[in-house]
Amino acid sequence: MSEDVQSAYQEEQNKLVSVLGEIGNQLARLRAVPVYTGHDFTEQVLEAGREERRQRLAKSEPEPYFGRMDFEEDGRSVPAPLYIGKTGLDGPDRGSLPIVIDWRAPVASLFYSFTGGEERIEYEAPEGLIGGTVHLKRNIMVRKSELERVVDTYTRGGEEPAVSDEFLLYRLGENKDNRLRDIVSTIQAEQDKIIRAEKNKALIIQGVAGSGKTTVALHRLAFLLYQYQEQVSAEKMIIFAPNGMFLDYISGVLPELGVGDIQQRTFTDWAAKLLGLESMLADPAETLDFWFGEAGGTAPGDDAPGRFKGSDRFRAMLDAAASALEASGAPELAFEAWEGKTLPYETILHWYADEYKHYSAAGRKERVLARIHRWIEMELKNVKPETLRKEHKKKAAAREKAYAKKWPDFSPLTLYKQIFGAAKDPRGVLPQEAFESIPASVLKATRKDLKDGRIREEDLPPLLYLHLLLNGIEGAERFDHIVIDEAQDFSPLQVWVLDRFVRGHSFTILGDLSQGIHAYKGVHAWEEMSDLFGGDETSYHALTRSYRSTMEIIGFANVILSGGVANAIEAVPVFRSGDKVRMIDFGSADGAAGVRAAARALRTLWNREHKTVSLLTRTQEQAEALHAALRPEFPEINLIDGSMTQYEGGLSVLPLHLSKGLEFDAVVIADAGTSNYGSSEWDAKMLYVGCTRALHELWVLHGGEVPSFLDCSGEWSETGWPEA
Template sequence: MTSPDPAPEDPADPLRDSLRRERAHHDACRAALAAMRAGADLQVVTGEDVSASGADAEVLGHRLRSQAKALRELPDGPLFFGRLDFAEGTGGEHAGLAHHIGRVRISEHPAVPPLVVDWRAPVSRAFYQASARDPQGVAVRRRFGWAPGSRGDSADLTGLEDEHLGSGEIRESDLVAREIERPRVGPMRDIAATIQPEQDDLVRAEPSASMCVQGAPGTGKTAVGLHRAAYLLYTHPQRVRRGGLLILGPHRAFLSYIAEVLPSLGESGVRQSTLSDEIARHPVTGTDPEPTAAVKHDARMAEVLRRALYARVNADAADDLTVAEGSCRWRVTGTEIARIVTDVLAEQLPYDVGRERVRSRIARRLQERAERHSGTRPVSWLRRTERSRPVSACLDAVWPRVRPEEIVAALLADPARAADGLLDPGERDALCRARPPRSYRSARWSAADLVLLDEVAGLMARPRGYGHVVVDEAQDLSPMECRAIARRVPFGSLTVLGDLAQGTTPWAARSWPAQLAHLGKPEAGVVPLTVGFRVPGAVLDLANRLLTRLGTDVPPARSLRRDGTLRLRRADGDLPAAVVSAVRDALTHEGSVGVITADADTPRIRAALTTAGLDTDPRLTTVPATLVKGLEYDHVVAVEPAAIAEAERRGLNRLYVVLTRAVSRLDVVHGRALPWEG
């Protein structure tokens, strides 16, 4: 049985009979899932009265609530997408068994075999890796075809497709092709049903291993990162959840686009954020000229900021310290205090830790004096002495308490001393504020300033760390932004996703080894994904014509799809009218339509579409080129490529991004010469 479609007439047809049995199995799965949800809610109720210590009860309650929440939040949809029939006599625990593969495990009882095996379970790996050359004990791999948008009604199971791996059958999967090419409407979908072997290798890599995926457009690198997160939560739940898992996206629109992927895989409660949100100490109310922002994002600023912070430490300010206790006076000389400060500085501790260590050592010197005179002092005496006014005043003189805002504001007012020998005069001038605020409290902070503030805060105290962080669009991170991420994964691992050809910021990476060093993981391997599954060949071929002009060593991508269309539409004097015409044509097809323009052109193009009455179609989105990264549309109308290329320093990279947002059809509307034709 290899047809992806149902047999139309004969009730005795084997395919129709198989569909009937599979639909009945799906009904059983749906009933079992409902029972699992009810049982999980009941466990939460009964678990509240569990007889255990307070800490144990709290841990158990959290676990039960998390399980119940994940089941409740599992979106409606088909409960399985594949099946593995293992051959008899092949050895192993699965010989002669059949397993349905789905997004979550479904079982009627923990003691009996599950009705559906989670796609992340070890046995499920054969679904993605088995082949006619290496069947891995699988006799038949079955894939199921579901009606688009199905919410899990068994009647939506419309077809199935069998691959007889045990007999050496080699064939392309029509169902996989249909799923990959299905129109993109709404947020990003999971790819659990269509993961390819090379993607599966990345998803199931060891949790302790950091990796970098250099993924050409449409190769599924974002999906790989999200599925790897789900895999780690499934296979190492205690380790990953204890350390925490963070998904970092380039902007909030991107996070909205991917928001439903992990819940669809049965994982909820994962923090999905942007780096800007993670480091935000203040709202962004200021802006920087590009030269100023470029200096602030430069790796040398880390040393400039370290100098500026530790310049506040002054061992020479140490005076003799005397603390009274009744009629006695205990004294520590200024020379001793200066030596304490110098010794602590040499230990290279975080600033706040160093300050408290100086306090502690001064107090212990006082304790030694007191105990030589009149015996042992209790711990309470030591703690009281540490916080006494004379000790605090001495500490403030040699190792003052500061805030990151004070350090950064003072540096930007006068960077000369801290930047001497690190930045040239022009860079120091770019860094210096023309009109410094009266105090750090009235400062207006730019996005780049927040990165500087986070660096200083990290020098003062270590931020919260995560067990694993997935970083998407990592090629656009500056060295200082990379350092902010590295501080949050000091002992954990990273999954770094990106494409050097899509680097659009002025400080975008041109080399992955250099970027990984800034991220604190120089040992991470770089794995290329060059086979596109989403972007049609005609679109990739056009985009590849830009690669030689981008200044990055990235291999051309190739696509397995030959079904897409590409049209170059010349606008004869009226660009908005040509765009309206292209959009009208695009809306006659199924799927989403993205109109992508240079940022400056977006208002007039949007106005033209509104005047034409096209803006009411929910499938249509008009988006500036600077906000389109990471998004996909079935049909893209790229407006005036020359304007996009000229709008910024790395405009050709931005144009490469724009062209590769199309997953079915691309219209290029232009009135000027095309950049790749020069």
């Protein structure tokens, strides 16, 4: 260790002792205050504040900060050392400078945006732009209150160039467990720009595999809660993720950032509950089995059910249907409560069409019927004697009930059934000619589903759209911010509907078109989403640098993209080298040979002390078969399917489409031969997804011939089993 490095390490060791001492003192003072358990509201608020500080201090004690920046503000004569941490630490006295600055604070942005150079820099603070010069940028690793690493990434006037990647590569080289981690200490400049973007815009983020887009989105939520704490609340934010297992995988990031109570759901679960249709949902595995099994190699077109039902042309049909139903809402007849007492149709129509026109169709119906009921009550007061009033009241109640049944049912499901011919349109008001362009296969399959009392995932966006058109939206149902992960799998209609549920177009929409393996329902270009918003209501960001995998794995995956996907966005790896990708031909496509090869690969990789190793198959059926065959040798191996809500880590076997968004120390592709994968863009994207799950090692097994885009002899791979 050089003298300069030793001096820096000792300086930081002394600082850590001082900071830990202050944390201990503040904790001791707070813990000395008796916990208030009474009913006085003011005291309850004070106690809540004390408890929040107790928890924050206890959480920061093992790792109070991760970075230091010496910044000389304009007008000052000496630089001030600023320590950056996950949470801020106030000084011991009121009015004293903070000891540790919260990473979300404006001045902390310098730590992420500054990448070297001696020019003057600026950051935006509430009081305006503040400029100055950076003298030192230092990464510091503290674990369990012990100083482990000190890396100077910039020293003003120093002869050595900035080494900003050294600390990043050290963190990336660590093995991962079964949870996604925060990246506060290693946020890169392009990621920080997204995290700190203004709230009221729809951010569309195209991020290559391993670019950290999911983690960036989670950190953005934490930033928004800090920056706009008077305008947003955690309870009014929601993350839409692809499945329950992925939600479990990311579940630790927000609590680690000190953020709780943000809703985390799948779109299917959220929409089905809002519509009250949970019991009608078909098993999503049926759809996946078709597209990833029987239909393997056939790229879906715009007439695929999900693509069509999520399109603008279908939305126009829904608009026409809802408008026709709403326009004909009031039955064309007067209401006669009893003989001689009639409410004219013109009066009822005036109420419906004019006085309540600002309400939804269902709301207008409800208010008109309530007003008719009040009219009956008022007229009954004028009826005498009492015996006649009772007679009229009984007759009016029966006629009121019968009259209400003549109004249309403004239920989204009822109208949806009528559109597809699964239920009659009793009043004949729907413009059937508008629905003639529904693809015949979609019409036939959907009609059968609806008659059988079954709806599929692709039916939820149009049903939710009809719900908005017919019933409106309650203020309590609106969100302050929505995150859509794996957004390439969402349809334009899904996003259009969700925009009605969020204030100010406040979205973080993230995905990767190169991982669009659910092309039967998702978008093929980001313009399909950006066109939903005005030009000043959205911004597009591209994250092209991959931090997950080694250079060899990313290079190999890029070969798949360049050879199999037109206009693909290739990843740029960080300079982290590892083993070459191993291509292994197990010589036969029969099941026994594949099982033996998979077992040998798992055994070798697991013995290398990886924490997470996954075996990826084309279909769920293949995963189940391999799991059963491998269990005698690997009793601890986990089988993952779409119903699971937890990822346990360790050894696992799962279909490739469920691995999206996850990452593993080592990955084995079970059989990448032409018996499983054709040469379409869709097949290339699927294998790209599987390969880019690997952090450190990737083995690709195959029983003979492989697709044309899978290079077995390139610079990034080698063939055959490793030497014993």
